[in-house]
């Protein structure tokens with residue numbers, strides 16, 4: 001496969017890309033626009049970039065909102081309760097149908113790499129097993145990492161630890177945790193140590209739902225980061241949500257950032273989810289409840305955006321479009337400066353890849369797998385501003401998804 005007339009990020013030139021055996025073989029700047037030929041795919045000056053990364057999504061719960069009951073309060077905790085009512089109805093066929101439909105949505109919108117959470121607070125582990133099976137079946141089409149996520153507590157849910165070990169033995173890629181949901185502070189802290197021990201024992205990554213609450217006293221992040229540092233797991237560890245950081249005292253935050261930077265851990269923020277679930281116990285003013293994305297980024301700490309939910313007990317919108325999450329995130333975190341726009345796509349591409357520890361096989365570089373998308377627009381700014389559609393998604397040199405351009409005609413407007 002040859003691609004011509006592609007624009008790459010952070011360059012004004014047009015490029016040709018040659019692909020052999022599923023890898024980028026040559027990437028050459030063009031001196032002018034090339035005319036289309038039969039042997040090449042002309043992308044007409046559109047932006048070609050690495051595929052979108054969805055680093056945090058609950059596929060096991062996707063498309064279940066309102067079953068059997070709706071989350072009326074809009075809180076995280078009612079979401080967990082409503083999901084608890086849906087869980088006994090789970091079976092493999094139900095999970096497969098919803099997961100495959102959701103993956104289709106993600107692929108249609110340029111995602112090729114997914115990290116999904118599978119609830120292990122379920123004695124049958126049917127969600128976790130089905131997600132691991134789907135991961136293996138779809139290996140050629142999409143990368144999926146499965147997090148064993150103890151939704152109702154690693155140490156507070158009956159046999160939570162044994163279920164986590166079973167999940168590791170079944171082949172989950174990532175150890176999860178939820179310290180702010182454990183019954184006590186002690187159990188929350190202990191759970192962070194246990195998560196790290198499990199990651200060392202089974203040689204897995206870590207991704208914790210950490211401090212997803214507006215409580216400024218929820219400080220499990222410091223325990224997680226410290227354990228990541230001492231165990232030398234560092235960048236193999238991710239803290240998701242960390243919404244309590246929004247409410248931390250600035251002096252404490254300043255001290256905390258030193259540890260965060262030293263530890264090398266990654267951060268995932270879910271803008272649409274957190275603006276919806278957090279601030280629910282406030283009157284006015286209402287907190288935005290997003291972690292300090294801008295400040296983390298300025299401190300040189302890796303941070304990316306995710307969707308978290310698509311039509312589930314926590315959040316009843318969502319459509320697989322990471323550009324939408326990015327748009328929300330930049331607004332809520334007040335990252336709307338010129339420089340922010342120039343590198344906006346990092347937050348749903350490269351930074352996600354770093355969090356997933358897949359960066360060695362990710363990016364538009366000679367020798368790397370020829371995985372890429374083509375977007376409506378010519379740079380980060382125009383793609384973001386117009387919410388540019390994903391026109392093409394290529395994996396290992398093969399077309400995974402292609403979209404026909406939509407056409408609008410005007411009747412009276414003089415354009």
Ligand code: 17E
Pocket residue numbers: 058076151178209212273308309314
């Ligand atoms: N579970 C949880 O603990 N937090 C969330 N944001 C979702 C599920 C979606």
Ligand code: FE2
Pocket residue numbers: 056058117209240308
């Ligand atoms: Fe989540």
